[in-house]
Amino acid sequence: MKIHTILCIEDDRFIGEMYVRSLKKAGYDVDWVVDGNDGLIAARNKKYDVILLDVMLPERRGSDILQALRGKEDLIPDSHVIVLTNFEQDDESRMAMQQHADAYLIKAEITPKKLLSVIQQIEDNQNTPIVKQAT
Amino acid sequence: MEVKKVPKQANQFWPYFSKAIYFTVVMSQIAVVGIVTLFLITFQIIVVDSIVFWVTCGLVTLVLLIVNVAIVVYATRPIKDLMAAIIHVSGEKGPSTPPNPNTKRNEKTGFKDALQTIYELSSGNTKTDNSLTTTKTSLTDVNSALDMTTSGFVAFDSRRNIIYANKAAPVHTNTDGKTTLDLLFNGKNTLDAWLDDCSEHAVHAENIWTRVPDRLPNQENRRFFDVMASYQKGANPETVLTLIDRTSTYIVDEESLDFIAFAAHELRGPITVIRGYLDVLNDELDSVLQDDQHELFRRLIVSSNRLSGYINNILNTSRFDRRHLKVHLVEDSLANIYDMISDDMQLRAGSQNRLLAVHIPADLPTIAVDRASMSEVLGNLIDNAIKYSNEGGAVNVTAKLAGNFVEIAVEDHGIGMPESVVSQLFQKFYRSHRSRETVAGTGIGLYISKAIVESHGGNISVRSEDGRGSTFTVSIPTYASVADKLKSSDNSNEGLISAGNGWIKNHSMYRG
Numbered sequence: 001m002k003i004h005t006i007l008c009i010e011d012d013r014f015i016g017e018m019y020v021r022s023l024k025k026a027g028y029d030v031d032w033v034v035d036g037n038d039g040l041i042a043a044r045n046k047k048y049d050v051i052l053l054d055v056m057l058p059e060r061r062g063s064d065i066l067q068a069l070r071g072k073e074d075l076i077p078d079s080h081v082i083v084l085t086n087f088e089q090d091d092e093s094r095m096a097m098q099q100h101a102d103a104y105l106i107k108a109e110i111t112p113k114k115l116l117s118v119i120q121q122i123e124d125n126q127n128t129p130i131v132k133q134a135t
Numbered sequence: 136m137e138v139k140k141v142p143k144q145a146n147q148f149w150p151y152f153s154k155a156i157y158f159t160v161v162m163s164q165i166a167v168v169g170i171v172t173l174f175l176i177t178f179q180i181i182v183v184d185s186i187v188f189w190v191t192c193g194l195v196t197l198v199l200l201i202v203n204v205a206i207v208v209y210a211t212r213p214i215k216d217l218m219a220a221i222i223h224v225s226g227e228k229g230p231s232t233p234p235n236p237n238t239k240r241n242e243k244t245g246f247k248d249a250l251q252t253i254y255e256l257s258s259g260n261t262k263t264d265n266s267l268t269t270t271k272t273s274l275t276d277v278n279s280a281l282d283m284t285t286s287g288f289v290a291f292d293s294r295r296n297i298i299y300a301n302k303a304a305p306v307h308t309n310t311d312g313k314t315t316l317d318l319l320f321n322g323k324n325t326l327d328a329w330l331d332d333c334s335e336h337a338v339h340a341e342n343i344w345t346r347v348p349d350r351l352p353n354q355e356n357r358r359f360f361d362v363m364a365s366y367q368k369g370a371n372p373e374t375v376l377t378l379i380d381r382t383s384t385y386i387v388d389e390e391s392l393d394f395i396a397f398a399a400h401e402l403r404g405p406i407t408v409i410r411g412y413l414d415v416l417n418d419e420l421d422s423v424l425q426d427d428q429h430e431l432f433r434r435l436i437v438s439s440n441r442l443s444g445y446i447n448n449i450l451n452t453s454r455f456d457r458r459h460l461k462v463h464l465v466e467d468s469l470a471n472i473y474d475m476i477s478d479d480m481q482l483r484a485g486s487q488n489r490l491l492a493v494h495i496p497a498d499l500p501t502i503a504v505d506r507a508s509m510s511e512v513l514g515n516l517i518d519n520a521i522k523y524s525n526e527g528g529a530v531n532v533t534a535k536l537a538g539n540f541v542e543i544a545v546e547d548h549g550i551g552m553p554e555s556v557v558s559q560l561f562q563k564f565y566r567s568h569r570s571r572e573t574v575a576g577t578g579i580g581l582y583i584s585k586a587i588v589e590s591h592g593g594n595i596s597v598r599s600e601d602g603r604g605s606t607f608t609v610s611i612p613t614y615a616s617v618a619d620k621l622k623s624s625d626n627s628n629e630g631l632i633s634a635g636n637g638w639i640k641n642h643s644m645y646r647g
């Protein structure tokens with residue numbers, strides 16, 4: 001299935017605009033929300049192919065959003081989640097998020113061009129089963 | 136058990152005993168004389184009619200009293216001396232001079248030996264056990280005293296079972312009644328490892344660990360201890376731990392770790408935007424930029440990349456210093472890891488007019504490696520080689536198999552170092568005199584590189600010649616040589632193997 005719709009949950013205006021601009025230029029249909037609550041609502045109301053999730057968010061942290069979406073049951077089985085953060089989480093919290101995400105990336109290392117290639121790679125890998133990291 | 140009673144001391148015995156014996160002698164004397172006199176008068180055996188009778192009775196009583204007292208003094212003298220000697224060796228307050236065993240009389244009577252035996256018996260332990268109060272103090276008192284301290288005390292028998300732990304000790308008892316120690320030692324330097332070593336090589340040994348937490352970060356009531364261990368082979372208890380609660384000191388560092396994590400978050404925000412837009416603009420302006428402007432762009436990109444590399448170094452150093460640095464070793468090839476940073480390194484070398492040549496044989500075996508950390512190490516070494524070599528100089532990166540290790544060498548033909556510098560190179564914040572003046576840097580790159588390489592079970596070393604250049608060599612175990620160990624290790628610290636293929640991490644994206 002081709003990736004088309006993307007939800008970007010990112011509170012930093014510059015970073016959000018930067019990613020959204022490049023994603024739109026590349027032809028994706030992008031929604032952008034800046035706070036955690038809106039992010040969770042958006043993710044539950046509409047089916048996105050990819051969700052870009054920040055960790056340090058106002059109102060609700062990214063880890064809580066991910067827990068709400070994929071903690072007990074997978075409410076977004078058709079979506080791919082890419083955690084994008086600049087915050088150096090401790091190992092335990094990071095592992096907990098990695099369990100429920102398709103990728104966990106440090107924003108400072110991810111230019112818009114690299115983000116596009118990550119999304120491309122996820123699209124390419126869709127048909128091969130993803131092995132989740134053992135805990 | 137009755138413990139409130141004040142324990143009697145040995146020096147109280149003699150005054151009580153001597154008073155009692157004199158009292159008994161005098162009273163019995165008076166009683167005997169009185170009864171005899173009464174008997175004689177009652178049965179009119181003698182007639183009480185003259186003063187001579189009373190004087191005679193009085194004199195006889197007095198003489199008998201004196202004789203009896205003298206006998207008592209003579210008879211109880213050895214007891215008195217024995218008591219004085221005991222009081223002396225017990226350390227209690229007593230006569231200023233202890234009885235002398237070497238007097239003529241003692242020698243003659245043989246009492247000398249008795250006294251000497253007491254002195255000899257005590258000479259072995261008078262210093263450590265100089266108070267009868269202590270020896271008489273019950274075990275309950277000791278327990279309640281130990282429970283009052285904030286320091287922990289734990290005793291192990293020779294089978295490493297906990298046979299005693301006071302209240303402050305970080306232990307828990309499970310449903311089977313087995314008590315276990317809750318200490319999270321860092322890496323391989325654990326109590327068990329030390330005890331293994333002791334049981335093989337030592338009779339008596341001591342060791343100290345600092346900053347040992349009892350719980351994971353974010354768990355409530357986390358405490359930090361400095362741990363002192365004493366081991367005495369065959370003794371019971373065989374091992375005794377003393378744990379000083381240093382939470383109040385170390386928690387400050389823990390909070391500053393949070394500070395560094397937050398500071399890094401704030402720094403990385405603007406860097407994300409700078410790197411991101413530089414990348415975007417570099418593409419979008421490609422056709423309009425002139426040659427020298429391309430070069431300026433390249434410098435901007437290199438600089439911002441280095442900035443984000445430094446932040447990673449700082450974060451990792453801070454984690455390492457606080458025992459939070461964890462590596463997750465997975466199977467990967469060196470070529471893959473270098474691929475992650477290859478573009479960035481070429482760009483850096485090019486912008487400083489260095490020739491970077493990398494030769495990694497395709498048939499090298501895979502290594503057990505934390506990809507992000509190892510790419511940081513390679514980046515640091517190549518960055519140094521670029522910094523410390525001359526305009527137009529060559530930097531060569533080569534790799535080969537050496538036993539169970541893959542050896543990576545980063546060689547430059549730059550300024551090199553004298554031997555005095557080499558020995559200090561891997562210290563934190565160390566910067567040689569020359570480099571302080573001429574080359575920008577923080578002095579943590581090699582420090583954290585060494586820490587990362589060693590946490591992989593590898594080695595880092597350097598060969599350098601002043602004025603000729605340096606070669607840094609990193610050796611990392613091949614995956615095949617450690618795979619079993621990693622799989623069997625439950626220690627999440629470094630034993631965790633990620634499935635890898637389901638994961639996309641930053642570094643795999645450097646391939647461009």
